[in-house]
Amino acid sequence: MPQTVREYTGSIRNTVKSFWHGLSITLSYLARRPTTVQYPDRTPMPVRDMLPPRYRGFLEVDTAICTGCQACERACPIGCIQISLEKDPANPKQRVVTQFDIDEAKCMFCGLCVEPCPTGSIQHTREFEATQRHIRNLVFRWSDPLKPFPVYKVDKNAEYYPRVPLGSLVRARLETLAWDRAAPVFLPPEPAGAAKPAAQPKVAAAAAAGAAPAKAAAPALKAAPTNGAPAAEKPAVVAPVGAPAADGVKAPAPAKAPAAEQAAAEPAVTLTPETK
């Protein structure tokens, strides 16, 4: 490209000038306060407290006001919520939630499950720091299979629903449970048509029925994969019957049997497989 001397020197002058423009701006930032913060140890307060209230972090369920309507389960596009409802054997009018699992490892924190909840029981919290060594520990089990919680009866005139402070339940769990605790053990899938051919259809039915409480006879407990409730305050571990663990014999069906006369026919606790 032919250039006159004037153009050539003009280019050099422009370069130096614009260079100086840019550098002067950059230099001015030397004197300003830095925008960055040092995470996690130099923040003025825990980061979760600095987040806006609408932050979509870990889900929390207040079981005291959950009506067991399963609206959240239907709304979730991934299907990482699993709810099972049963009749309370002691009081047939009362329904209890025997399983309320949220797989936070699969959850994409979209907030669709929060919106249809009639009582605000399921809510996003501002918790987000919950590293776990085992991914199965990210399955939050809000209902203890041994102590199913009764569904909440909505009072039509209630102005608000008494909810525990948002985030306190998740917080308590994360603080009491070690991040590197052992993962719950799941039974390996049944070999098809092997030792327990009778149990097979029931597992299939339970999986197919999804949320519907699977009505299985007592022996079906063996077939349904169970996992130990990892919470420290809930030491009753539902271990597989076949497992050698001594306290695993404290399986739910025998424990419940004296309490309810029809328990043999219709056990209160039947765990569906972990995933749908």
Add this chain to the structure above:
Amino acid sequence: MEKLILRRVDRQNEEMILNFGPQHPSTHGVINFLVETDGEVLKRATPDVGYLHRSIEKIGELVGYPGFMPYTDRVDYVAAMFANEGYAIAVEKLLKLEVPPRAQWLRAISCELCRIASHLVSVGTMVMDIGAFTPMLHGIRERETINDLIEALCGARLTYNYHRIGGVAFDLPEGWRDKVLAFLDHFDKFLVEYDRLISFNEIYVKRLANVAVIPGPMAVNYGLVGPNLRGSGVDWDVRRDMPYGAYPNFQFKVPVGKGYFGVSGDSFDRYYVRCLEMAESSKIVRQALESLPEGEITAKVPRNIKPEAGEALSRVESARGEMAYYVVSDGTNKAYRVRVRTGSFTAMSVIEDISPGLMVADLVALISSLDVVAPEIDR
């Protein structure tokens, strides 16, 4: 593609076939370019896409209508708001829903903020690809403020999932409006500073002017959209020419590449059109906050969304250009077909024909000036 690899390469010249990507930082994501070079000059660069295909369109057929909304965030994660909006508008057309005005205004506000955030990433990474690192940090810093604002609005910083079929999910939080106005005051000053910092830097201008020129007719033929099309001097903006939502109520200019330092359609034009667009978006947000109507934020949407059999097409002006959603319903609660038309995919197709004769380093300028986002190409 196979033909290209197997073609005999004359070893007398310095011809080489190089793989540029898929892990190269300048490809803006996982894209592969098969680059035929002769020394420093490109013979051809063939984009090879598909590394980030996640079957989002298929997922749209498998989850229900409301459930697909969070997946649309993942179509273009740098500007997720537009994908939300496009899908919502398409389903609203199927349902023949009227969206309340406040929701439309909130949509416009959130989208324009998102456009600013996306363009900041675009111009920032472009400058970084050319070789200046500082301006990118300035851009990212401003974007961080927008992220904070949007986080306060809808709870997420990247995958917003803010729009709903029939409206938006949340109303403005308290004090948000003042925060946005304060930010915009700061941002208008920032744009001037940014121009001084890098846009008019002589080295930068010389590096981009007259490089990888896409003439207007060619841009139209290749289906380029958005800032890439406008950078080539074609005056087309869906917001103005096929208005949707609240846009007819706002006054804004559509910046067009005029060949600021070279010819119209060069890399600098595509870059600078984005800078100008940010200023226009800032104006739109101000006007929208000014004239925000009161009222509902969602229309009455049936709990079980089951549109009548039919089809609907929605077009929105995304940060990367026109984004179209084509939704076919067969009367059930799941879509029969969801199709997303995105700007990055067509932008990839033009590279092969523009690249012959470019220098290798100019290919980087071309790719980053087209502002492609890899997940948007493949979906």
